[in-house]
Amino acid sequence: GPGACPLSGEETFPVKFAHETKNRSDGQLVGKRICPHCRSEDTLMFIGTRAATVASVAIDELFGSTLNNDPKLLAFTDSVQDASHRAGFFSARTYRFTLRTALQRVIDEAGDAGLPLSNAGRQLLNYWSQEGPGRPGSLRQTIATIIPPDIREYQPYLNYRNSLGSDEPPPVFRDDIVKRLNWEVVSEFGLMQTHGRTMESQCSATLGWDPMCVRQLAESLKERLPGVSPILADIDARQFEVWIYGVLQRQRLRGGIYHPYLDSYAASNYWGKYPFGRLVQGREIFPSAGKYSPRLM
Incomplete structure (x- = not known):
C-alpha cells in the first residue's frame, strides 16, 4: 500500500488485492479470479513466467534484502524427481540475481566516479566482506555467496571453505576468484548484455x-x-x-571487452574449461563454454 519503504525511504506504489470468492455447485467456497481494476473475470495471469523462474526471483529478493536476518530456505516440490532439478535451478538462477544485486550496491557506492571494470571483482570482495546491514560481514562468507556455481567444487575453494584457519584465502586462490568475478562483470555488460534480465536491460546500470x-x-x-x-x-x-x-559498442556485444581469459582464445581459439573436449589443468576457474562464446574481429 501507500507509504515509505522501510529500507530505502522511497515512496511506494499502491497494490490492489483481490479477495473475491464464489460458491461452487457443490457448495464449496473458492477464490474468484477477477481483476480488481477492470472487474473482468478469469483474466489474471503471469506472462512469460513459470513456477521455478518466479520462485528463483522471489528467493533472490528475499535473500538480497537487508531486512532479512534469517537467510534460510525450504523449497517444496510435488515430486522427488523435481527436487534435485529445482535445487540446481535455484542455485544457478539465483546466482545471477545475487551477483547483480551485489554489483549494483558497489556501483551505487562508487557514485559519479563510476566503477572501473578491471577493479570490479576486487571491489565486490572488499565491499561485501565489511560489516554492514545486509552484508555477509566476512570474506569467507562473501566468497561463498558470490562464487559462480560451476566452481563450487574447485579444489582450492573446497580447501579454503573447509579450513579452520584465517579468513584470508591463499593469494593464488584469491586472484583466481577476483579474475573470475571480473569476467562475470565484463560479460554482464558485454557478451551476455542482450541475454536475460541484465542490469543494462533493466536500466539499473550501464557501461560507459x-x-x-x-x-x-x-x-x-x-x-x-x-x-x-x-x-x-x-x-x-x-x-x-x-x-x-x-x-x-559492436565489439562489446560480441564479447570483445578485454579480459585475460581472452588471451588464449585470441591466440589459439581455446575457450572455456574444455577446449579439447576435456578439462585442461589450469583452466578449472575459466567459465564453461556454454551456449555463448566471444566473437572477436
Missing part, C-alpha cells in the same frame, strides 16, 4: 567509455587517415568519434 580517450583517438585518426585517402581529410573529428563509439 572515457570520452577523453575516445576524443584523443579520433584526433589521432583524423591526422593519419588522409594518408590513406584524401577523401578522409574532409571528415571532422566528431564523425570519427561516432564511428569509434559504434565499433566499441
Whole structure:
C-alpha cells in the first residue's frame, strides 16, 4: 500500500488485492479470479513466467534484502524427481540475481566516479566482506555467496571453505576468484548484455567509455587517415568519434571487452574449461563454454 519503504525511504506504489470468492455447485467456497481494476473475470495471469523462474526471483529478493536476518530456505516440490532439478535451478538462477544485486550496491557506492571494470571483482570482495546491514560481514562468507556455481567444487575453494584457519584465502586462490568475478562483470555488460534480465536491460546500470580517450583517438585518426585517402581529410573529428563509439559498442556485444581469459582464445581459439573436449589443468576457474562464446574481429 501507500507509504515509505522501510529500507530505502522511497515512496511506494499502491497494490490492489483481490479477495473475491464464489460458491461452487457443490457448495464449496473458492477464490474468484477477477481483476480488481477492470472487474473482468478469469483474466489474471503471469506472462512469460513459470513456477521455478518466479520462485528463483522471489528467493533472490528475499535473500538480497537487508531486512532479512534469517537467510534460510525450504523449497517444496510435488515430486522427488523435481527436487534435485529445482535445487540446481535455484542455485544457478539465483546466482545471477545475487551477483547483480551485489554489483549494483558497489556501483551505487562508487557514485559519479563510476566503477572501473578491471577493479570490479576486487571491489565486490572488499565491499561485501565489511560489516554492514545486509552484508555477509566476512570474506569467507562473501566468497561463498558470490562464487559462480560451476566452481563450487574447485579444489582450492573446497580447501579454503573447509579450513579452520584465517579468513584470508591463499593469494593464488584469491586472484583466481577476483579474475573470475571480473569476467562475470565484463560479460554482464558485454557478451551476455542482450541475454536475460541484465542490469543494462533493466536500466539499473550501464557501461560507459572515457570520452577523453575516445576524443584523443579520433584526433589521432583524423591526422593519419588522409594518408590513406584524401577523401578522409574532409571528415571532422566528431564523425570519427561516432564511428569509434559504434565499433566499441559492436565489439562489446560480441564479447570483445578485454579480459585475460581472452588471451588464449585470441591466440589459439581455446575457450572455456574444455577446449579439447576435456578439462585442461589450469583452466578449472575459466567459465564453461556454454551456449555463448566471444566473437572477436
